Every structure is written in C-alpha cells, then in structure tokens.
Amino acid sequence: MNCAEFADGLHDHPGISARLRRLIHARTCSACHAAMEDVSTINRGLRDLPRHLPPADLRGKLLALAASATPTPARDAGVTGLRSVRWGLAIAVAVALAAVFLSTRGERQDALAQALDDLKNAKTVHMVATIDGPGDHRRIEFWIAGGKRFRLEDTSTGKGDAATSITVQDGDTLWEYSSRSKLLEVTEGSVGSPAHDFAQLVLYPQMIASEVRRDATNRGGVFREEQGVDERGRAVLRYVVTGGGQHGQTVFTLDAATGRLIGLEGRQQRSGQAPSVARFSPIEYDVAIPDDRFTFVPPPGTYTVVRDWWLHRRDQVLGKAAAGEWRLTLHAVDVRDDGDVIVSVSRQLLADGTPNEAGPPRGRLIDDEGRPYAEMPVYGAERGYWVLEFAPVKPLEGHRPERFTVELDPYPPGSEAGLQPRPDPGVVTFEDVPASYLPPGNPFERDERGKPLPETRPDPNRDAARLDAVEEYHRTYRG
Amino acid sequence: MYGWNVQTQRERGRADHSTMNGAALTAASDEARQDLRASTRLVDRFHAGVYDYLCWLSRDTSLAGDLTEETFLSIWQHPPDARRSASLRAWVFTIALNVYRQHPRRRGAGVVSLGEAGEALPDPSPDPLSDLARDEMRQAVRGAVLQLPELYREVIALHNLEGLTLREVAEALDVPLGTAKSRLATGFSMLRRSLREWKGDDDELR
Numbered sequence: 001m002n003c004a005e006f007a008d009g010l011h012d013h014p015g016i017s018a019r020l021r022r023l024i025h026a027r028t029c030s031a032c033h034a035a036m037e038d039v040s041t042i043n044r045g046l047r048d049l050p051r052h053l054p055p056a057d058l059r060g061k062l063l064a065l066a067a068s069a070t071p072t073p074a075r076d077a078g079v080t081g082l083r084s085v086r087w088g089l090a091i092a093v094a095v096a097l098a099a100v101f102l103s104t105r106g107e108r109q110d111a112l113a114q115a116l117d118d119l120k121n122a123k124t125v126h127m128v129a130t131i132d133g134p135g136d137h138r139r140i141e142f143w144i145a146g147g148k149r150f151r152l153e154d155t156s157t158g159k160g161d162a163a164t165s166i167t168v169q170d171g172d173t174l175w176e177y178s179s180r181s182k183l184l185e186v187t188e189g190s191v192g193s194p195a196h197d198f199a200q201l202v203l204y205p206q207m208i209a210s211e212v213r214r215d216a217t218n219r220g221g222v223f224r225e226e227q228g229v230d231e232r233g234r235a236v237l238r239y240v241v242t243g244g245g246q247h248g249q250t251v252f253t254l255d256a257a258t259g260r261l262i263g264l265e266g267r268q269q270r271s272g273q274a275p276s277v278a279r280f281s282p283i284e285y286d287v288a289i290p291d292d293r294f295t296f297v298p299p300p301g302t303y304t305v306v307r308d309w310w311l312h313r314r315d316q317v318l319g320k321a322a323a324g325e326w327r328l329t330l331h332a333v334d335v336r337d338d339g340d341v342i343v344s345v346s347r348q349l350l351a352d353g354t355p356n357e358a359g360p361p362r363g364r365l366i367d368d369e370g371r372p373y374a375e376m377p378v379y380g381a382e383r384g385y386w387v388l389e390f391a392p393v394k395p396l397e398g399h400r401p402e403r404f405t406v407e408l409d410p411y412p413p414g415s416e417a418g419l420q421p422r423p424d425p426g427v428v429t430f431e432d433v434p435a436s437y438l439p440p441g442n443p444f445e446r447d448e449r450g451k452p453l454p455e456t457r458p459d460p461n462r463d464a465a466r467l468d469a470v471e472e473y474h475r476t477y478r479g
Numbered sequence: 480m481y482g483w484n485v486q487t488q489r490e491r492g493r494a495d496h497s498t499m500n501g502a503a504l505t506a507a508s509d510e511a512r513q514d515l516r517a518s519t520r521l522v523d524r525f526h527a528g529v530y531d532y533l534c535w536l537s538r539d540t541s542l543a544g545d546l547t548e549e550t551f552l553s554i555w556q557h558p559p560d561a562r563r564s565a566s567l568r569a570w571v572f573t574i575a576l577n578v579y580r581q582h583p584r585r586r587g588a589g590v591v592s593l594g595e596a597g598e599a600l601p602d603p604s605p606d607p608l609s610d611l612a613r614d615e616m617r618q619a620v621r622g623a624v625l626q627l628p629e630l631y632r633e634v635i636a637l638h639n640l641e642g643l644t645l646r647e648v649a650e651a652l653d654v655p656l657g658t659a660k661s662r663l664a665t666g667f668s669m670l671r672r673s674l675r676e677w678k679g680d681d682d683e684l685r
Contacts, residue, residue, distance in 0.1 A: 010664065038671045045620030045674075046639040052534035054527050055544055062522045062551045 006032045010039055111237070115254050115261040119283070127283040133276035149294040168296040175296035184296070184304045227256070236262070253281075260285060313344040314385070319406075321428040328361070328410045328428055333435045339396040340466070341365055341373055341435070346385045347410050362412040365390045367401035374473035376466060391466040393473050400437075406430040522551065525568070528641050529575045535636040536579050538625055546582060550575040569647040572637060576651060623673040631666030638663055 006025050026033040119125065124145045131138045136156060143151045148171040155164045163180040176185040226238040235256035240249065253263035264280040298304060319330040331344040347361060365373035373390035409427045529550055533543035553574050624635060637648045638659075649659035 007664070010667075035671075038674075039667060041616075042620065042667060042670050042674065043639065045616055046624070046635070048617045049621055049624075049640065051527065051531045052540060052543070054530040054547065058530065058544055058547060059522060059526060061548060062526055065548060065552050066522070066555050 003029060003032055007035065010035065111239075111254065111259065115252070115259055118258075118260050118285070122285040124286055124289050125283065126287050126289065127280055129278060129280045131276065131278045134274045143289050143293045145289055145294065151293050166296065168294060170294045177296060177298065177302070182299075182302050184298045184302045186304060230262075234262075314346070318433055319430040321430075326410055328408060330406060330408070330430050330433065333404050333406065333433050334438050335401065335435050336438050339392050340376075341390045341401075341404065342438075343388045343390065343406060343408075344385070345388065345408060360386050360388065361408045361410045363388055363390075363406060363408040365407070366405045368403045369399050369401065371396070371401070372473065372477070374469035376469040391469050393470050402435060404433045404435055406433050521554070525571045526551070529571060532572060532575055532636050532641050533579060535624065535640060536576070536629065536633060542582075546575070546578050549578045549582070553578060566643075566647045566650060568643060569650040572641065572643065572647075572651040573653070576633060619674055619677045620670070623670045623677070626673065627666055627669055631662055631669060634659060634662045635666045635670070 002025075006029070026036050125142065126144075127142050129138075129140045129142070131140070138154060138156045140152055140154045148169070150167075150169050152167045153164060154166075155162055163178065165179070166175070166177040168175045173186060177183070224240040226240060228236055228238060230236045230253065237254045237256050239252040239254070250266040251264070252261060253265075254260065255262045260283075262281070262283050264278075264283070266278045267275050313331040316331050317329055318332065321328045327348045329346045329348075331346065332342075334342045334344070336342065343363065343365070345361060363375055365375075367373070372393045374393050376389040376391055407427055407429050526547060530543055530547045533546045533550070534540055537543050537546060550571075554571065624632060627635065633652065634648055637643045637651055638645060643651065645659050645663070646656060648663075649656045652659060654662075
C-alpha cells in the first residue's frame with residue numbers, strides 16, 4: 001500500500017485484511033500515521049457531539065401535518081383500522097380549520113388568536129362537534145380538563161347501526177371502548193391514542209396552525225367580518241373565510257362581550273364528493289365536570305384488553321445486570337407463533353432512580369441451535385420499559401427454540417441518554433434464558449378470561465420491517 | 480401496535496433498518512399517506528435525525544424546525560418513484576436536503592463565523608460535569624463542523640452524524656459514490672486543519 005492508496009481508503013470501513021495493510025503502512029509512514037490518528041480523533045469528536053433534540057411539540061406538529069396533507073379513505077378493516085381512519089378524518093378536519101385560520105391576517109387574527117388562547121387556557125372545556133360527510137354522520141362530545149384528563153364520546157350513524165366510541169384519559173390510564181365490538185382497551189400510562197391526538201389538536205389549535213403556516217399562506221382565501229346576534233340573543237362576531245384550497249368556508253364565531261370562541265364551522269369538499277361539514281357548537285368554558293366523566297366503567301359483557309405489555313411482564317424477572325450508573329432487568333423472552341421473538345426489558349438510571357427515556361437498548365439474540373435473530377425497529381416503550389422484537393435471520397424449520405442467549409447494550413453508541421462518556425460495560429449477555437411461547441396472534445387480543453377477540457387488521461409494515469432487519473443483520477455481521 | 484409510545488433510535492455510526500426497494504418505498508409512502516399510524520412510524524423513525532441534520536445544515540434551530548415540517552409535508556405529498564431502488568433513509572434525507580436548498584432563509588453556502596453560527600444554533604448539551612478536555616475538544620469539533628462550507632458539511636452531517644453509509648450519502652446527494660467520498664475526505668481535511676489551528680500547533684490532534 002502506498003500513501004495515495006492509504007489516503008484514498010482513509011474513510012472506508014474495510015475488512016480485516018485491508019485494515020491490517022493500512023496499519024502496516026501507517027507504521028512505516030509518519031504522515032499517514034498522523035492522518036489516521038487525526039481522522040480517528042475527529043471521528044471520536046463527531047461521535048461525541050450530542051444531537052440537537054427536536055422541540056417537544058415537533059412530533060405532534062408533524063403528525064398533524066400528515067393528517068392535513070393526506071387523504072384518509074374509508075376502508076373495511078378491523079377495529080384498529082376503522083378507529084384510525086375515523087380519527088384521521090377528525091384530525092384532518094381540525095387541521096383544515098386551523099389552516100384556514102392561518103390564512104387570515106392582522107387584527108382579526110389577533111382576536112382569533114386570543115380566542116384560541118382562551119380555549120387552550122380554560123380550566124375545563126365542554127363542546128360538541130358534529131361532522132357530516134358523504135355517508136357519515138358523527139357527533140363527538142368532549143369534556144376536557146387541564147389537557148391531561150379528557151373524555152370523548154363519538155357516535156357515528158353513517159353506515160349501519162349507530163356505534164359509539166368512548167375514549168377516556170384520567171392522566172394515568174387510557175380507556176378506549178367500542179360499543180360495536182364491545183371491546184375495551186385499557187392502556188396504563190400517558191400513552192397516546194388517535195382520540196388523544198385529536199383532543200390535543202382541539203386544545204392547541206395554534207400549534208396546528210403553525211404547522212401549516214407556509215402551506216396555508218399560499219391558499220389565499222377571502223376574509224369577511226360580520227357582527228350579529230346568535231340564536232341565544234348574544235352579540236357575536238363572525239369571521240368568515242371563504243376559498244383557499246379545498247376549504248370551502250370556515251366561520252369562527254366569537255362572543256362579542258368576552259371575545260371567546262363559541263362556535264366553529266368548516267366545510268371541506270373534494271372534487272366529485274358531497275361536502276364534509278364540521279361544526280363545533282356549543283363550546284362551553286370552565287363548566288363543572290364531575291370526576292366520574294374521567295373514568296370508565298365497562299358495561300356488562302365487555303371484553304377488556306389490557307394493552308400494556310409491561311403489566312403482564314413486570315413481575316417476572318429472568319435476569320438482572322447493573323453497572324455504576326444503571327440497572328437492566330430482563331423480564332421476558334416471548335416467542336410468537338411466527339418465530340419472531342419479543343424481549344421485554346427495563347432500564348433504570350441509578351443516579352436519580354428514575355427510568356430513563358433515552359433511546360432503546362440494542363441487542364442480538366441467538367437461540368439454542370445457534371441461529372441468529374435480527375433486531376427489528378423498536379416495538380414499544382413506556383417509561384424506561386422497552387419491548388424489543390427480533391426476527392429470525394433464516395426461516396425457522398423443525399426445531400422449536402426453548403432457550404436464548406440475549407446480548408443487550410443498555411446505552412448503545414449514539415444513545416441520547418446524556419451519559420458521556422458511555423458507561424461500561426457496554427454490552428450485557430444473558431445466557432441460557434428460557435423462552436415462553438405466545439399463543440397465535442397477539443396474546444393481548446384476548447380478554448382476561450382467555451376469550452379470543454375479534455381479529456384485528458394485520459400490520460402491513462411488519463413484513464417490510466422484518467426484511468429490513470434481516471438485511472441490516474447481513475450488512476452488519478457479514479464477514 | 481399496542482398503544483405504546485413507539486420510539487425509534489437512530490444510532491450514529493450504525494445503519495438503520497431502513498433499506499427498501501422502490502416498491503416497498505412506495506408501499507411505505509402510500510401507507511404513510513393513508514394511515515395515521517404508518518405516518519406516526521415514519522415520523523418517529525426519522526424526525527429527530529432530520530431535525531438534527533437540518534440544524535447542522537442551517538445552523539439555526541428555529542429554521543431547522545420549520546424545514547423539518549416542510550420536509551415531512553413534502554414526504555406526505557410526494558411519494559417516491561416506485562421504480563427507484565433506494566434506501567428509505569437516503570430518500571428522506573434527500574427530501575430534507577432539497578427543502579433546505581430551496582428555502583429562501585438558507586444562510587448561504589459559504590463560511591460563517593462560529594459566533595454567528597452559535598447564536599442560532601446553541602450547543603444542545605453543554606454538560607458542566609463532563610471531562611473538561613473532552614468537552615473542549617467536542618466544542619472545537621462542533622465549531623469546526625459549523626464553519627465548514629456547506630458542500631462538505633452536508634456530507635459529514637449525513638455520514639458521521641446521522642449514520643448514513645457512503646452509498647446512501649451519494650444517493651441522498653445524487654452524486655456518484657466517488658464524489659461523496661472525495662467530499663468527505665476534503666471535509667475531513669478541512670476539519671483537521673481547523674482543529675490543528677485551534678490546538679495552536681502542528682502536532683496530532685490527540
């Protein structure tokens with residue numbers, strides 16, 4: 001190897017033999033040695049650079065953008081699919097309203113901004129929304145308290161029998177109930193749900209607005225201000241925005257005396273379809289809401305599904321490891337009927353005793369036949385508890401794995417745990433870990449008596465994710 | 480999914496699970512457009528990396544936030560070409576780069592002073608307890624990266640900070656692999672010069 005070849009390959013990630021050749025050259029050439037050391041130092045410096053963490057509200061903004069920018073066609077799907085589509089539509093309507101709002105200017109916008117601020121800052125809000133679209137009529141009643149507790153009752157009468165979905169969040173637990181399937185899903189923790197996203201969007205219309213600012217400003221729209229009296233005899237100000245993209249017309253109604261938003265109506269129309277009309281009225285502020293609105297008692301005959309894997313696994317401990325700064329607990333290794341393996345693990349920073357919200361641990365898995373499993377994108381996380389999923393690199397045939405070697409790196413390089421330098425040891429190995437077999441499908445798609453629930457929609461991203469994981473495994477460990 | 484807050488970790492220096500062929504890309508994009516949950520996954524998978532990348536490019540956290548929104552808006556509105564065999568990750572960063580390049584508030588492709596860059600892009604985590612020498616080095620590297628011309632900063636940010644392979648970098652920049660390598664080498668050489676100046680001698684950087 002000469003200096004030119006050395007310089008040419010300085011930023012490659014070579015195999016062992018090429019690496020050796022480079023090292024040998026570097027020993028005989030001080031300039032190349034210095035270059036190699038410098039590159040190594042710079043690489044280390046680059047690795048040490050912490051990430052610029054996105055603002056806390058950016059994720060929500062992006063999800064709202066997705067809803068506003070994308071059509072949400074109805075489809076005949078399972079419970080999950082239907083729920084997602086339904087909330088997608090609702091979110092799209094909320095975002096559309098905010099988008100039109102943003103196309104207004106000046107003092108009027110200030111008045112509206114103040115009205116929206118009042119909505120956001122109210123101690124409690126009670127409101128009713130109706131959404132009429134092609135083949136669908138929905139009525140959604142909201143009770144919201146302080147942003148953390150809410151209840152939404154959503155009744156749809158568009159197709160077939162009326163069905164009601166009730167979503168309740170008390171700050172610690174989320175209940176999602178469907179009258180059609182008599183299914184109650186209970187999720188511990190302040191986890192999200194489509195309905196929760198919608199409640200957030202309604203509470204924070206300005207947040208939505210900022211997401212679509214550039215888009216909305218291109219929409220134009222004609223603005224008109226009216227004064228009048230509503231059906232209850234109150235003096236009101238109406239701000240009417242007409243035109244602008246798909247948004248036919250939006251009317252904001254403010255109480256002239258208080259400046260509060262007391263009504264909102266928006267029309268959307270896609271070409272060739274009947275218009276969708278969303279009305280938010282009444283909107284009531286600081287009303288007394290009984291505490292029992294923020295809890296849910298299932299009606300008789302309800303299937304209850306506790307969706308928190310953690311609840312099912314936290315009492316089991318298969319192994320523990322600790323270093324100076326952290327503790328890692330392996331709770332379960334579960335094999336699905338399709339051969340994928342789900343590893344449940346929790347991680348705790350000892351410095352402050354709190355679970356750590358940084359990125360997930362990373363790992364490798366080898367079964368008792370020596371077959372490797374590739375790590376898939378992280379399955380789920382909640383307050384320091386992680387669910388990692390692994391796919392067999394080769395399809396499993398014959399032997400049913402019973403035990404696994406589990407390698408876990410609690411704070412992998414690049415982890416945003418705020419631990420620099422990275423704690424040692426980097427990787428923990430749990431050997432000879434017994435596995436449990438999960439019943440076909442998702443085990444938590446059964447009620448507590450073991451009764452199977454209606455089949456849910458298969459996850460279309462799953463196969464792609466498995467393929468990705470296997471490809472990645474081959475790339476990482478080849479050679 | 481089961482109702483957890485799904486979080487993904489994009490680990491530096493290690494490839495993400497994101498290589499797909501063109502058909503899969505389109506499927507992912509279609510899914511993203513039609514299904515809020517798929518959109519959530521795409522956002523969870525990439526938004527932190529895209530934001531970080533745009534911070535390095537724009538040297539302005541506020542602008543980076545806006546550009547991240549534009550990037551995802553563009554992703555939702557313009558699904559990738561199904562015939563294109565590509566990495567999903569490279570495609571996402573291509574969009575981010577294009578959004579940045581087309582943005583009128585882009586701060587120019589040239590060199591800015593570290594002070595100028597630092598005003599709009601504060602150091603994300605100055606840790607008072609960290610090792611002083613290491614922290615000084617880290618800050619020096621950060622400053623040197625921020626002062627790189629954009630042509631080289633975008634390569635180093637993609638490869639060394641966001642963990643794209645060189646092939647993915649070439650794809651994201653729409654340049655031949657050799658060009659990506661050459662820009663990376665030039666960028667490193669400029670970093671090296673800059674850091675040696677910072678150290679005030681001609682010794683190695685250690």
